[in-house]
Amino acid sequence: MPLHHRSPAANTPQTFGPDLAVQLNAELAALPLPGRILRIASLGRAVFTTSLGLEDQVLTSIIAATGADLRIVTLDTGRLFAETEKLMADTQAHYGLSIEVFKPWKDEVDGFVALYGENGFYDSVEARHACCHARKLQPLGRALENADIWVTGLRRGQSGNRANAPLAEWDADRSLLKINPLADQTLETLQARAQADDVPVNPLHAKGYPSIGCEPCTRAIKPGEPERAGRWWWEQDERRECGLHLSASVSGSRAQGQPKVTTSAS
Numbered sequence: 075m076p077l078h079h080r081s082p083a084a085n086t087p088q089t090f091g092p093d094l095a096v097q098l099n100a101e102l103a104a105l106p107l108p109g110r111i112l113r114i115a116s117l118g119r120a121v122f123t124t125s126l127g128l129e130d131q132v133l134t135s136i137i138a139a140t141g142a143d144l145r146i147v148t149l150d151t152g153r154l155f156a157e158t159e160k161l162m163a164d165t166q167a168h169y170g171l172s173i174e175v176f177k178p179w180k181d182e183v184d185g186f187v188a189l190y191g192e193n194g195f196y197d198s199v200e201a202r203h204a205c206c207h208a209r210k211l212q213p214l215g216r217a218l219e220n221a222d223i224w225v226t227g228l229r230r231g232q233s234g235n236r237a238n239a240p241l242a243e244w245d246a247d248r249s250l251l252k253i254n255p256l257a258d259q260t261l262e263t264l265q266a267r268a269q270a271d272d273v274p275v276n277p278l279h280a281k282g283y284p285s286i287g288c289e290p291c292t293r294a295i296k297p298g299e300p301e302r303a304g305r306w307w308w309e310q311d312e313r314r315e316c317g318l319h320l321s322a323s324v325s326g327s328r329a330q331g332q333p334k335v336t337t338s339a340s
Contacts, residue, residue: 090118090251091223091244098242102255107132108140110241110255115142117251118222122146124173127258127286128275129227132264137274138169146224147174147217151209152183157278164274176213183208193290196308202291207286215237221250228254228267231261232285232301261301290298 075310097118102110111133114120122137123145124130137144148162166173186208193200218224226237245252256264261284268275278286282294284301293304 095240095242095244095251098251099240099254102241102253103258107255107259108136111140111142111144113146114223114225114253114255120144120221120223120225120253121218121221122225123217124148125287126158126165126276127227128261128264128268128279128284129229129259131161131165131273131275132268132271133225133227133256134165134169134171135271136266138171138258139271144172145221146171147176149210149213149217150175150177151213151288152178153209153290155276155278155286155289155292157276158286161274161276168274174217176217178209178213182212195291199309202306202309218248218250223251223253224248225253225255227256229256229259229261229264237260237314 098113102113105113112316120143122130122133124134124146126148134146136142137146150159161171162175186204188199190201190204195205224245228236230237230239239254239257241255241257242251242253267273276283276286283292283304284295286292287305291306293307295301295304
């Protein structure tokens with residue numbers, strides 16, 4: 075598999091904002107997945123955040139195959155499954171690429187533990203959100219510093235929360251484009267692609283874990299349950315999320331916020 079490389083330089087400034095998101099939403103819909111990835115890479119500084127689930131593994135395989143210039147990063151919360159940690163190493167070896175790892179600051183985690191206890195996230199929604207903030211949102215902020223584009227593996231079929239996720243949207247809270255190139259893909263389509271392309275996948279998927287996060291917060295789903303029912307299963311809110319995607323994808327495309335002008339990737 076070829077290593078990913080930098081896209082050709084573009085000399086014209088690119089205006090990032092809601093209008094570009096609308097344009098890309100239509101443009102990407104007409105492209106196959108490799109074309110979507112190459113188009114994203116041509117726009118500017120793109121960061122793909124992978125949780126090493128099936129969707130993200132398929133995207134990683136396409137990035138490797140196309141040589142698209144996207145930084146691939148992951149958030150290691152410190153409480154991932156051993157299978158996920160092993161898959162990270164296997165994926166880098168398989169594709170000959172590097173996945174940048176962002177971990178929570180120790181003082182952030184220590185502050186959570188001091189206030190709520192190591193597993194205090196089971197006790198209240200407030201505590202769980204605090205844990206997700208320390209272990210996921212804060213590292214995400216560092217991962218997306220200086221990025222023009224945030225690429226995710228969100229799919230509309232993952233949950234009711236994500237049913238309206240667009241292919242491209244303007245994330246006003248982070249002042250960047252958020253692109254979900256798999257938004258319109260089905261689980262079955264991605265499973266078939268992963269098998270055909272020999273994509274490394276987490277063995278937990280075969281054990282009833284379609285969505286895999288931190289080990290203490292993830293269980294296998296029961297027959298007939300939604301894909302993300304195993305995440306924070308003890309909470310009653312069916313719209314529960316960790317907070318990474320609440321500001322934009324859950325509610326659909328955002329039109330608020332000021333666009334920014336930047337130069338495309340060089």
